[in-house]
Amino acid sequence: MLSRHTDPIAAIATASGRGAVGIVRVSGRSLLAFTEAFFGHTLVPREATYLPFPDAQGQPIDHGLALFFPGPRSFTGEDVLELQAHGGPVVLQLLVARCLEIAAQPGPGGEGVVLPALRLADPGEFTQRAFLNNKLDLAQAEAIADLIDASTEAAARSASQSLSGVFSKQVASLRDALIHLRMLVEATLDFPEEEIDFLEKADAVGQLQRLQTALLAVQAKAAQGALLREGMKVVIAGQPNAGKSSLLNALAGAELAIVTPIAGTTRDKVQETIQIEGVPLHIIDTAGLRESEDAVEQIGIARAWEAITAADAVVFLHDLTRCSAPDYIAADADIAATIAQKLPQKVPVIHVWNKADAQPLASSDEGLVLSAKTGAGLDTLRSRLLEAAGWQPAQGGTFIARQRHLHALKEVADHLAHASDLLASGSNALDLLAEELRLGQNALNRITGEFGADDLLGVIFSKFCIGK
16 A cells, blocks of 8 residues: 555645636556556646547546646656546546546556556645655745735735745745854864864854845845735724724725724724735724614623624824814723723834815824725725734835744744844853754744645645645
């Protein structure tokens, strides 16, 4: 029995549902006998051939294109057969079943079977094979899923950058510089009797400083890439009838939320994802915050506070037409105090004064002024939201990144900071310095998967769809 990582695998490689074209993919160490058993002849490598896909009785399941990619010049690094047929789910399922059937047939000369151990692929297993066969590193493999899931053009372009290896190359450059530093420290440890101070002679302090500067640049780009991938959760909060639903509709450019003059119209969260300069923002409209004896409204208000506490930014919407009313002022103050109590200090709160069309106000010291009804001031709010998100478009583009990448880079930065302190102190704790550099390199290695644990790989690839 072959190892699970070397078993030949088959699956539908296109999205579920109906389409004009669907693809069935088979990957394994040697598929020549399999292709001959399927079609009765060999296929020309990397050349599309139009032919029938026969069933066990020789009747065509469908007609389509067959492509054979001999390994290692394939996506997975193994032999790969792709069957491009009409994209009906039944047709594709019949083709997968036929592949499994052919694999179990007696082999040439009646010995064994055509393709031993062929099985259905697990989610993400084709990409996992590419990683295991050194066709992709881990960051590139993750970029495939990010490219598929991209919600904006900017996110798609950044994921494409990561898939092409831009992120991995920058990580590799940091790793090479770190390895060179480790070499100097190890040389000093291994030859203590030598009169040469390897660290001073090679300007280890300067090398470490340059490495830290380069790391900061990569961290900044990775943070922008993570923002493009994850987006930012923005909650619109305020009293009833402040115009929260109108603001959501204005930002989204569609009538998503019901708007009426009746207080308490919004009873539950309404969410829409918009993009500003390619950055996805998940805008959440919430129930008006007030004391209520209505059981349904109370649930909506509780959910509003849950959304606020989980937000990356809060738009606190005020009503200009009521801004001088004592009861309104007191209620706003209570909401502001509760928000300050529930939110971490790092979460920005943007104060916005709405209904400028009904109650003109040139400016406010406490926030910006707009009209959700006319659209005046919306561009300023969009800019403020981007500022709150920390968006700073990098020259030359950016690459997609995940939270685990940010955590790994932060860990590297911490270890380099400790190493810098040890160097600056002039202490002889070279063994501690060597350990900090080693740990820093290990954190970098986790990004591309050079020393990734099996459980980490399992989590990552399990989130892929079948056929990827």
